[in-house]
Every structure is written in C-alpha cells, then in structure tokens.
Amino acid sequence: MEKRLSTINLYDIYSKWFEGTYYFQCFVRSTNFVSLKQYPDFLLSQVPIEEDNLSIEIEQIVDKYLSKNTLYFFDFPALEGMKSGCLIQKNKKVKPVITFNNILHPYGLVGDKDYINGLLGYGELIENKEILTYSFILDSNRYSNYEKDDYKRFFNNQYELTDEDLPSYEMLQWLEITKCIYLYKDEVKEDMDVYLRYLEDSGMKIIKENLGG
Numbered sequence: 001m002e003k004r005l006s007t008i009n010l011y012d013i014y015s016k017w018f019e020g021t022y023y024f025q026c027f028v029r030s031t032n033f034v035s036l037k038q039y040p041d042f043l044l045s046q047v048p049i050e051e052d053n054l055s056i057e058i059e060q061i062v063d064k065y066l067s068k069n070t071l072y073f074f075d076f077p078a079l080e081g082m083k084s085g086c087l088i089q090k091n092k093k094v095k096p097v098i099t100f101n102n103i104l105h106p107y108g109l110v111g112d113k114d115y116i117n118g119l120l121g122y123g124e125l126i127e128n129k130e131i132l133t134y135s136f137i138l139d140s141n142r143y144s145n146y147e148k149d150d151y152k153r154f155f156n157n158q159y160e161l162t163d164e165d166l167p168s169y170e171m172l173q174w175l176e177i178t179k180c181i182y183l184y185k186d187e188v189k190e191d192m193d194v195y196l197r198y199l200e201d202s203g204m205k206i207i208k209e210n211l212g213g
Helices: 010-018 022-027 031-036 053-065 078-092 113-125 148-153 169-174 190-202
Strands: 070-076 094-098 133-139 179-184 205-210
Touching: 010 031, 010 113, 022 133, 053 070, 053 078, 053 179, 070 078, 078 094, 078 113, 078 133, 169 190, 179 190, 190 205
Parallel strands: 070 133, 070 179, 094 133, 179 205
Antiparallel strands: none
C-alpha cells in the first residue's frame, strides 16, 4: 500500500519515540515532527530492518557493557543511528532516545527525505516493552564544515548539543548510571567531547568505542 508523508499521523510516530523514555523525556525534541507539518508531500518507502555490519558491531559493543547502570550514546549519521537503536531495543531492551533538534526543510543542510523516511519508518517499528537501559541517538551530521556558497543555497538548520540536550552528571548519578559508552565513527564531535569531559571530570566512567574501521 502506497504511503505518503501526508498520510502519516506525526503525533503517533512522535509518541512512539517518546513513550518509554521516562526520566529522559525532556531530551526527546518535537522540532522534527512539528516542522514536518509544513514539509512538501512525498512518497515514503519501507525502511530496511536487516542487520548490517555496523548494527552487528554496535550490538556486540552494547552487549559487552550491558547493564541497567550503563548509558549509551550512538553518534552516527541519523539513519544508521535510528536503525541500530530500533534493532537494539528489540534485541537488548535498550530504549533509543532521539535527540534530533533541527527544523526539517526541503532545502535544509541537515535532514533530507531519506532522513525523514527513517524517522517515520523506524518510529513505526519501535516496540515499547520491557526496558533495561537507554541509548541516546545523536546525528553526527548535526553540524559540519560547509562552503560559504552552501549557506546561500541552503537553509542553515545545523545545531550543536548543549547542556540542555543531554543529562547532567547529577541526574545520571541519581539514576544510578555508573558508566557511559560513546560509540562513534572516526572522530569525536566537539560538542560531545566537551560533554564527555564534563562527565568524566565529575567522576563518571567514560568509554569511547570508535567504529570507524
């Protein structure tokens, strides 16, 4: 059956991502979904749910540290992060917490039709059952280095993660989180480097896993 953006109940999809995040609800932004109400209609496709090399590798690392006292951060391109978050919730009871905070625009630098297709498709597949712990799903393309001309031709909807977008050390301590695992490719984004150093300086155990090959 053909499915288009205009036929999707955006609130229902947002609710599926939101449901089950409990103490982390405040970090699940509605910005993507609100801006989609004004986005031009287009045909959606079925999202891939088969495991690939990256999702298998992520799951192996998740399993290695799996505990109710462990919090994960997946810093990959949004589609890869959403897919892995969806699969790992199903297999390991680790609830994904999406942190995306960009206005979606047809000429935006961050978030294209494939991104939107994944946001909606993987959102539909989320199963909110028993939860052991959480994974924060970050978009490694949330900001990047662009040429000056790009800012003339595209809508600048980039964003950085701030202390309002991520849990404080005090909050994690109260939740009895003792270890944070940061999974990424090739390089640590500057905003996350600042955040992880803050947690580590406060006494949190930080483990970084580079999946960039």
